[in-house]
Amino acid sequence: MKQHNTEALRQQDAAHHLHPFSDMQSLNQQGARVITHADGIYLWDSEGNKIIDGMAGLWCVNIGYGRKDLPEVAKKQMEELAYYNTFFKTTHPAVVELSTLLNEVAPQGFSHVFYTNSGSESVDTMMRMVRRYWDVQGKPQKKTLIGRWNGYHGSTIGGASLGGMTYMHEQGDLPIPGVVHVEQPWWYKHGKDMTPDEFGLQAARWVEEKILEIGADKVAAFVGEPIQGAGGVIIPPATYWPEVERICRKYDVLLVADEVICGFGRTGEWFGHQTLGFRPDIFTTAKGLSSGYLPIGAVFVGDRVAEGLLAGGDFNHGFTYSGHPVAAAVAQANVRALRDEGIVERVKNETGPYMQKRWRETFGNFAHVDDIRGVGLIQAFTLVKDRSKRELFPDWGEMGMKCRDIFFRNNLIMRACGDHIVSAPPLVISKEEIDKMLDVAARCVETFEKEVLF
Numbered sequence: 001m002k003q004h005n006t007e008a009l010r011q012q013d014a015a016h017h018l019h020p021f022s023d024m025q026s027l028n029q030q031g032a033r034v035i036t037h038a039d040g041i042y043l044w045d046s047e048g049n050k051i052i053d054g055m056a057g058l059w060c061v062n063i064g065y066g067r068k069d070l071p072e073v074a075k076k077q078m079e080e081l082a083y084y085n086t087f088f089k090t091t092h093p094a095v096v097e098l099s100t101l102l103n104e105v106a107p108q109g110f111s112h113v114f115y116t117n118s119g120s121e122s123v124d125t126m127m128r129m130v131r132r133y134w135d136v137q138g139k140p141q142k143k144t145l146i147g148r149w150n151g152y153h154g155s156t157i158g159g160a161s162l163g164g165m166t167y168m169h170e171q172g173d174l175p176i177p178g179v180v181h182v183e184q185p186w187w188y189k190h191g192k193d194m195t196p197d198e199f200g201l202q203a204a205r206w207v208e209e210k211i212l213e214i215g216a217d218k219v220a221a222f223v224g225e226p227i228q229g230a231g232g233v234i235i236p237p238a239t240y241w242p243e244v245e246r247i248c249r250k251y252d253v254l255l256v257a258d259e260v261i262c263g264f265g266r267t268g269e270w271f272g273h274q275t276l277g278f279r280p281d282i283f284t285t286a287k288g289l290s291s292g293y294l295p296i297g298a299v300f301v302g303d304r305v306a307e308g309l310l311a312g313g314d315f316n317h318g319f320t321y322s323g324h325p326v327a328a329a330v331a332q333a334n335v336r337a338l339r340d341e342g343i344v345e346r347v348k349n350e351t352g353p354y355m356q357k358r359w360r361e362t363f364g365n366f367a368h369v370d371d372i373r374g375v376g377l378i379q380a381f382t383l384v385k386d387r388s389k390r391e392l393f394p395d396w397g398e399m400g401m402k403c404r405d406i407f408f409r410n411n412l413i414m415r416a417c418g419d420h421i422v423s424a425p426p427l428v429i430s431k432e433e434i435d436k437m438l439d440v441a442a443r444c445v446e447t448f449e450k451e452v453l454f
């Protein structure tokens, strides 16, 4: 294994590299952790530590690290055709084959995909697409998009506006006009004395109220993650999405699922909307499409919208690397493997149910852990002050960071979203590896409760 000079790398990194979502001052004081290679569900850092990656990178390495086939596919494609665009009446075999495969794994009625380089670009593409769709329908005033507070849809001006993270809106004078938000379907905080099912209908009614407030004739789409990821794995009650779909149909508002995290097997189905029981008009993807081996995103366009768009002639939108040959070839091999190696199937029938059972067993008896939840291989719990009253800690996020740091020190990567502790490991995780991950996690939470709370 190649040796690395951690100190030298840290200094050069501090001198030249601006990290995303980071306070560079504090990062440079402690120095970044240098990840040098990975295999399966494991990472290794430059100090030789072996780390369990309970987050699949950033929710994206669905196929697991260290595949030998994907680099081979990339090499072959790069030697054959490293790049050509799909703009001016041209295409190439890699993007045609990927599009055909995606049509096979997508639900019925999603015959067309539009390619991007990231989840944010998929979201921005969708935003322009839905507005263009209504233009072509002769309803150009239907251009407002509704998102949710604490939803996450990326970091571009469109995606960050549609997302409901106010700390992002404060930087860059967001949201842009024509984007509004409703409260998120977080029963634990907003459900008061309603049952989850009653609250799901209430939260859906917030969407109807917003549509009526704006005027249905001005609303283009409602956009949501089937399960909010970066917002803390907020799983809506079962009644929420079917009711939101009914409302969108009633007012002829397009329904968009942002599947960047939930897509490609994360929830046990190919796409999260299938698990949560609704049918969108469009859905956005990235991450698991290539398992992070190369950057690529795709917008799955439902037939109604695709026909509406095609009727309008040129859709003046796209990127230099839309459908990039090497990214497309790797994505195709990745999706084929997720399907043909039965990985999605196993999440649904074996490792997903096993994780959900063990996750609840592991964290069920801690005094300050509540709302233990998850489906497939996306799960979370919330650190709370008083379980009996569903009372959260006062300084939201402080406890989450302390707990996350204990995981980090114990070579386990889990994510703190506020005081939610979340996990989304590679979909190839085995039952034995789930046990191992949860043994470490349990010890860390014990330490957290002893050291931090008492």
Ligand SMILES: Cc1ncc(COP(=O)(O)O)c(CNc2cccc(C(=O)O)c2)c1O
Pocket (backbone or CB within 6 Å): 058, 117, 118, 119, 120, 121, 123, 152, 153, 154, 155, 159, 225, 229, 230, 258, 259, 260, 261, 286, 287, 415
């Ligand atoms: C639902 C959703 N939509 C869009 C994006 C944007 O994708 P790109 O990053 O590829 O532009 C995301 C991305 N989600 C994301 C990205 C980076 C960090 C974290 C975190 O939870 O810390 C989450 C996402 O989760």
